[in-house]
Amino acid sequence: MSYIDFLFEFSPKLLTGAYITALQMLCASALAILVSLTFGLLRLSKNRLATGFATVYIEFFRGTSLLVQLYWIYYVLPLMGLTLDAFEAGFIAIGLNFGAYGAEIVRGSIQAVPKGQWEAATALNMSPSLRMRRIIIPQTFSILLPPASNLLVELLKATSLVALITVVDLMFVAKQINATTWLSAQTFGTALVIYYVMARFALTPFLRWLEILAARKVGKV
Amino acid sequence: MNVLSERNEMNQSSSISAPDENPMVRFSGVTKRYGNLTVLDNLDLDVSANEMVSIIGPSGSGKTTVLRMLMTLETIDQGIIYVDGNPLTHMERNGEMVFANERYLRTQRNNIGMVFQQFNLFPHMTALENCIEAPINVLGLKRDEAEQRAIDLLRMVGMLGKKDEHPTRLSGGQQQRVAIARALAMRPKVMLLDEVTSALDPEVIGEVLNVIRALNSEHNLTMLMVTHQMGFAREISDRVCFFYKGKIAEQGTPDQIFNDPQNDRTKQFLSAVLDAN
Amino acid sequence: MEWRWDFAIEILPQMLGAMLNTLLAAGIGYGIALIVGLLLLLGQRTKYALLNMAVREVVEFVRSTPLIVQLFFVYFVAPQFGVVLSAWTSAMLTIGIHYGTYLSEVYRGGLEAVPRGQWEACRALNFSPARTYFRVVIPQALPASLPGMGNYLVGIFKDTPMLSTIGVVELMHTANALGAETYRYLEPYTMVGFMFLLISLPTAAGLRKFERYVGRALGVTK
Numbered sequence: 001m002s003y004i005d006f007l008f009e010f011s012p013k014l015l016t017g018a019y020i021t022a023l024q025m026l027c028a029s030a031l032a033i034l035v036s037l038t039f040g041l042l043r044l045s046k047n048r049l050a051t052g053f054a055t056v057y058i059e060f061f062r063g064t065s066l067l068v069q070l071y072w073i074y075y076v077l078p079l080m081g082l083t084l085d086a087f088e089a090g091f092i093a094i095g096l097n098f099g100a101y102g103a104e105i106v107r108g109s110i111q112a113v114p115k116g117q118w119e120a121a122t123a124l125n126m127s128p129s130l131r132m133r134r135i136i137i138p139q140t141f142s143i144l145l146p147p148a149s150n151l152l153v154e155l156l157k158a159t160s161l162v163a164l165i166t167v168v169d170l171m172f173v174a175k176q177i178n179a180t181t182w183l184s185a186q187t188f189g190t191a192l193v194i195y196y197v198m199a200r201f202a203l204t205p206f207l208r209w210l211e212i213l214a215a216r217k218v219g220k221v
Numbered sequence: 222m223n224v225l226s227e228r229n230e231m232n233q234s235s236s237i238s239a240p241d242e243n244p245m246v247r248f249s250g251v252t253k254r255y256g257n258l259t260v261l262d263n264l265d266l267d268v269s270a271n272e273m274v275s276i277i278g279p280s281g282s283g284k285t286t287v288l289r290m291l292m293t294l295e296t297i298d299q300g301i302i303y304v305d306g307n308p309l310t311h312m313e314r315n316g317e318m319v320f321a322n323e324r325y326l327r328t329q330r331n332n333i334g335m336v337f338q339q340f341n342l343f344p345h346m347t348a349l350e351n352c353i354e355a356p357i358n359v360l361g362l363k364r365d366e367a368e369q370r371a372i373d374l375l376r377m378v379g380m381l382g383k384k385d386e387h388p389t390r391l392s393g394g395q396q397q398r399v400a401i402a403r404a405l406a407m408r409p410k411v412m413l414l415d416e417v418t419s420a421l422d423p424e425v426i427g428e429v430l431n432v433i434r435a436l437n438s439e440h441n442l443t444m445l446m447v448t449h450q451m452g453f454a455r456e457i458s459d460r461v462c463f464f465y466k467g468k469i470a471e472q473g474t475p476d477q478i479f480n481d482p483q484n485d486r487t488k489q490f491l492s493a494v495l496d497a498n
Numbered sequence: 499m500e501w502r503w504d505f506a507i508e509i510l511p512q513m514l515g516a517m518l519n520t521l522l523a524a525g526i527g528y529g530i531a532l533i534v535g536l537l538l539l540l541g542q543r544t545k546y547a548l549l550n551m552a553v554r555e556v557v558e559f560v561r562s563t564p565l566i567v568q569l570f571f572v573y574f575v576a577p578q579f580g581v582v583l584s585a586w587t588s589a590m591l592t593i594g595i596h597y598g599t600y601l602s603e604v605y606r607g608g609l610e611a612v613p614r615g616q617w618e619a620c621r622a623l624n625f626s627p628a629r630t631y632f633r634v635v636i637p638q639a640l641p642a643s644l645p646g647m648g649n650y651l652v653g654i655f656k657d658t659p660m661l662s663t664i665g666v667v668e669l670m671h672t673a674n675a676l677g678a679e680t681y682r683y684l685e686p687y688t689m690v691g692f693m694f695l696l697i698s699l700p701t702a703a704g705l706r707k708f709e710r711y712v713g714r715a716l717g718v719t720k
C-alpha cells in the first residue's frame with residue numbers, strides 16, 4: 001500500500017481523531033484557565049487558610065503524574081460513586097493538572113507587576129478589588145502570555161494521554177489503525193505530523209497574536 | 222556642650238512660625254521602624270493649610286518615609302497622624318483609638334494625593350484614561366464630568382495634545398506632568414511630591430518645576446515636597462525642613478535655612494550639595 | 499469501595515520494587531537526554547547554516563509533538579525496518595531524544611545569559627576557546643541552566659508512567675497488573691500517586707538547594 005493510498009483510506013479517521021483532540025484541548029484549556037486564576041489568586045490572598053489550601057492543591061497536582069491522575073479519576077472515582085465518561089475524565093484531569101502549573105504562572109505574573117503600580121492605585125484610593133481588576137490584572141497579560149503559551153502547547157501534547165482511557169482522539173485512532181494494518185511508520189508518522197501542524201501552525205500563531213495584542217495594550221509595541 | 226547648643230538651636234528654629242491651631246497635617250510623636258532600624262524617631266510636624274513645605278536631607282534620613290506614611294502606603298509604629306483635623310492612621314472604636322483598618326483608610330485617603338519619583342502611570346491606559354480612572358471608579362463621577370476635569374488639568378500641565386497617548390510614548394517629563402494631573406483629578410487637599418524630578422533628564426526638569434510653581438500659586442493646596450533641587454526649594458517653599466537620621470534637625474524659612482543655617486549637620490549637608498552642583 | 503490496608507501492605511513490596519525500575523528509567527533517560535541535548539545544541543552552532551537550520555527544525559518538531567506518540571513510533575516502526583528494539587531500549591531512546599530537545603533549549607538559554615561583554619573580555623585577553631568556555635562561560639551559564647535542568651529531571655520522572663503503555667515494567671505497569679489480577683484499583687493507583695508525590699516534592703526542593711549551592715560555589719550568586 002503506497003502512502004498516498006494510506007492517506008486516502010485513513011485520513012478521514014485520523015482527522016476525526018484530531019477533531020476530538022482539539023475538543024479535549026479546548027475543554028481542558030478552559031478548565032485550566034479557570035483553575036489557574038482561582039488558585040493563583042488564592043495563593044496571593046492574605047488569608048492563611050486560602051494560601052495553604054492553594055499551595056496543597058498546586059503541589060499535589062504538580063507532584064503526582066498526569067497519567068496517574070487520569071487513571072485515578074477514570075478508574076478509581078467511579079468506585080467512590082462518581083462516574084465520569086472518558087471524555088469528561090480526560091479533560092478534567094488535564095485541566096486540573098495544568099491549572100496547577102498555570103496558577104504558578106498567574107501568581108508570578110501578578111507579583112511581577114511593579115510595586116509602584118500597586119502604590120499608585122492605592123494613592124488614588126482604589127479598593128483592593130478595583131486595583132486588582134483595573135490596574136494589576138490587565139498588566140499581567142503581557143507578562144503571563146509567553147509562559148502560558150508554552151504551557152498550552154504542552155497541554156495540547158498532553159491530550160494524547162486520554163487515548164489511554166479510551167477517548168477516541170488522534171492517538172487512539174492511530175493505535176487502532178496500527179493494530180489492524182501494522183503500517184506503523186505511516187500511522188504514527190502521520191499522527192505526529194498532525195500534532196505538529198496543530199501545535200506549530202494553529203495554536204502557536206494564535207498565541208503569538210494574543211501576545212502582540214497584550215503588548216500593544218500596555219503600549220510596548 | 223555641643224549637644225546642648227544643638228538642642229537650643231532646634232528649639233529656636235521650630236518656634237519660628239506661630240503654632241497653627243488647625244493644621245492641615247499633623248504628625249504627633251510618630252515613630253517608624255523597619256526591624257531594628259528606627260527610620261523616624263518620635264516625629265512632630267505640623268503643616269498649615271496652603272503651606273508649601275520642602276523636605277531636604279541626606280539619603281536614608283527618612284524623607285520618603287514621611288510621605289509614604291502620610292499616603293498610608295506604610296503603617297506607623299507609634300504616634301498618630303491627623304489630616305484636616307481627623308485621625309488618619311487611627312480610628313475610634315468603643316471610645317478607644319485603634320489602628321485604622323482598610324475601610325476607614327478609604328474614607329480618608331481622598332484628601333491626599335501623591336506624585337512619585339518613577340511616575341507610576343498605568344501603562345495600559347492613555348494619559349486621559351489615567352486621569353479619569355479613579356475619579357469615575359472611586360469618587361463616582363460621571364464620565365463626562367471626569368473627562369472635563371481631566372481635560373482641564375491636562376491643559377494646565379500642558380499635556381492636552383497628548384491625552385490619547387500611552388505613557389510609553391511620552392518622555393519622562395511628560396509622564397510626570399500627566400502624573401501630577403492624575404493626582405490633582407482627585408481634588409486632594411494635600412499633595413505629596415517625592416523627588417518628582419530625580420528620574421528626569423536635566424533638560425525636562427524645568428517643565429515639571431513650572432507646573433509645580435503654577436500649582437503652588439494658583440491652587441489652594443497644602444504641599445509636602447521632598448527634593449534635591451535646593452534652588453527650587455528655596456524659591457518656592459514657605460518652610461524648609463532638614464531631616465537627619467529620622468528627625469527634623471532644623472527647620473525654618475528658606476532664607477534661614479539656606480543663608481543662615483544654625484545646625485552643623487545642615488551646614489555640612491548644604492555645602493556638600495552646593496559643591497556637587 | 500473501602501480502602502483496605504491489609505491489601506495495601508501486601509502489595510507494597512512489589513510496588514517498591516517497581517519504583518526502583520521507575521527511578522532507573524528516569525535516571526538513564528535523563529543521562530541520555532543530557533548528552534543528546536548537548537549534541538543538539540552543538541548541531542545548531544556549526545559552520546553550516548543548512549545543518550543548523552535542519553537541526554533547529556528537528557528540535558522544533560520533537561518539542562511540538564507528544565512523547566507518547568513518539569514512544570509508539572519508535573517502538574513499532576523499528577521492527578518494520580528489521581530492527582527489533584526492546585521496550586526498555588525504545589523507551590530510553592525516546593525519552594533521551596524528547597527531553598534532549600528541551601535540554602538543548604535550556605543550555606542555549608544558559609549561554610545567552612552570559613553577557614556579550616564576557617566573550618569580548620576573553621577575546622581581549624586572548625584566552626583560548628577552551629579557557630573561554632571552561633573558565634568564563636560555563637561557570638556563568640551553568641547556574642542559569644540548572645533550574646531548567648532540574649525541572650526536566652522531575653519532568654522525566656513524572657512521564658515514566660507512559661512507559662507502561664509499551665510494556666516497560668515500572669510502577670504504573672505494576673499497578674495495572676495488580677489491579678487486573680485482584681480487581682482492586684483503588685489501592686494500587688492511589689499508592690502510585692503518593693509514591694510520586696513522596697519522591698518528586700523532596701527532589702524538587704533538593705534541586706532548589708543544589709542550585710543555590712552551585713551558584714554560591716561558583717561565586718556567581720550570593
Ligand SMILES: Nc1ncnc2c1ncn2[C@@H]1O[C@H](COP(=O)(O)OP(=O)(O)OP(=O)(O)O)[C@@H](O)[C@H]1O
Binds near residue numbers: 279
Ligand atoms: N521597606 C523597607 N524595609 C527596610 N528598610 C527600609 C524600607 N524602606 C526604607 N527603608 C530604610 O529606611 C530608611 C529611610 O528611607 P527613606 O526612603 O525614607 O530615605 P530618604 O530620606 O527618602 O532617602 P533618599 O534620599 O535616598 O530617597 C533608609 O535607611 C532605608 O534603607
Ligand SMILES: [Mg+2]
Binds near residue numbers: 284286
Ligand atoms: Mg527618598
